[in-house]
Amino acid sequence: MRVFHELTRRSGIHGAPHPVRRSSYDKARLVGRHVTGLVTRSPFVGHYDSLVVPHPRKPNGVEIYTDELRAALGPSALILDSGINGTPLPGSRNLDFFTSAAGALHGRSADDRGVTEALRDLTGISVPIGALVAREVPKHLRLRALYRTLLRRQRIKTVYVVVAYFHQHIVGAARDLGIRVVELQHGAISPFHLGYSYPGRPVVADQPDELWCFGSYWTTVADLPAGMRTEVVGTSYLPRATEKSPNRVVFLSQGTVGAELLHVAESVVKEHPELEVMFRPHPSEHATDYTVPAGVQLSTGGSTLDLLASATYQVGVSTTALFEGMALGCRTAVADLPGHEYLEPAIAQGHAVLMSHPRQLLSAPLCATPEVYYAPSDLLRLTADQAE
Known part of the structure; x- marks a missing residue:
């Protein structure tokens, strides 16, 4: 997904899909919230049956994709909601300190000459594959180990996650422990979406067991990874019809x-x-x-x-x-x-x-x-x- 965004941005086809802008003051405040969260928002405190990872976007303070689910699960659910790119839900917990720390510790840039040259021959665009690998793979492995510890200690039975392809460390940790993972649909799915489209339905590592969809259209529009099941759960967040x-x-x-x-x-x-x-x-x-x-x-x-x-x-x-x-x-x-x-x-x-x-x-x-x-x-x- 990150390579795709770099290709489309560097080629001029697309702009940045979700640009994040932070001033020096914003960054300092974020560090302060991370440190405070170590004590006040630790997910290792308490006892829960399920884990819910909401979407960071909350129009008018409401996270529409998991709102109904969180109400149904009640206090049995641990709500793990990051405050890095949004405002976390009241009463939620997070591991933001460790997420930022894991991303700050880069490995040595890999020798990517073969891959970079092959990609450039195919597209005419150069993407720093080695730098991406050096940053993302160690970050994934560190966070995956941390979440294994959390899921095991809390004895979580089901993980519910929005945007699973950006939380593969959580999905991977759950799969390591044999814990069921359900992804809730958050947006449009198509054969061109690299988070969901795997032509021929091959086996793909670190994927959810189930995808809960808004409607029947989304269950067949793209080839999901092998073994991923779909359920139509509908939605309750659309407003009622009004005068046009x-x-x-x-x-x-x-x-x-x-x-x-x-x-x-x-x-x-x-x-x-x-x-x-x-x-x-x-x-x-x-x-x-x-x-x-x-x-x-x-x-x-x-x-x-x-x-x-x-x-x-x-x-x-x-x-x-x-x-x-x-x-x-x-x-x-x-x-x-x-x-x-x-x-x-x-x-x-x-x-x-x-x-x-x-x-x-x-x-x-x-x-x-x-x-x-x-x-x-x-x-x-x-x-x-x-x-x-």
């Missing part, structure tokens, strides 16, 4: 293609001056990243889901919010930019239109079967059945 603003268009940005998408928004304003065109930055982006052209409104406050619930049209490239917008009754146009391939199946089924010219926006379709993407929540039944 007939001329409202929401452009859903993401760091990889935000600047290009803003140009598309400008072209829509020129083609359709009667429309209310709103540009919504991704939560990991900053409003200051953009100089918004005349006629385009920059939307930064409130909930993206509530905004989509009020919109008639939505435009994006590969963001998960496009699928959420379909479930909220938006007519969907996919901008013809790098990454639109994520939406090819939805386009083929008539749930969205690939937009190469702004005049196509007004012919964007509604999704007739949104439940295939977001089914009603069935998580409580599933957790109850498995507890028995």
Whole structure:
């Protein structure tokens, strides 16, 4: 995944997907929180049956992917929530001090000449493979050993994790001990997503046992690793339907293609001056990243889901919010930019239109079967059945 991001960034195809910016003051505060957390947020204190690792992003303070699960599990669950790239949930624990320390201790850079040259011959781009290996592999091994100790001491029976491909040290530790691992879907899955797509379904190390999905579409759209099972658990985090603003268009940005998408928004304003065109930055982006052209409104406050619930049209490239917008009754146009391939199946089924010219926006379709993407929540039944 890191090599892929480096390739797309260095080639100019994409920008950084989730840029993190910290001042010297921010870094000093982070170190202070790490040291305090050693005493006040240690996960080795107490007794639990399960471990939940939420998503770091929490719109309006709510972590939507595990909210219902955490309520169902109650005090039997240890909530391990990092504060490195977000605000941890109240009452959660973390091992942030050790995570940062493990990443700061680099090994010697590996001799990567053969791999680097082969990759450069294939793509025309040089990526420092040796430096990535020297940093990531020792970090993984140190954290894997630490989490084995935690899971064994707490006698954890099930690990629930969001974004498992960025927590492979936790997944690997659980698999070392024969502990069941469940990943909760957090975003769009496609044949082009390196976290989930393994053509031919080979055996892949350090993968979850199960993937709990929003809807049936996600269970078959990509070849998951061998042995990984899927369950449709639906979701309860989407807001209720509301009255639509007939001329409202929401452009859903993401760091990889935000600047290009803003140009598309400008072209829509020129083609359709009667429309209310709103540009919504991704939560990991900053409003200051953009100089918004005349006629385009920059939307930064409130909930993206509530905004989509009020919109008639939505435009994006590969963001998960496009699928959420379909479930909220938006007519969907996919901008013809790098990454639109994520939406090819939805386009083929008539749930969205690939937009190469702004005049196509007004012919964007509604999704007739949104439940295939977001089914009603069935998580409580599933957790109850498995507890028995």
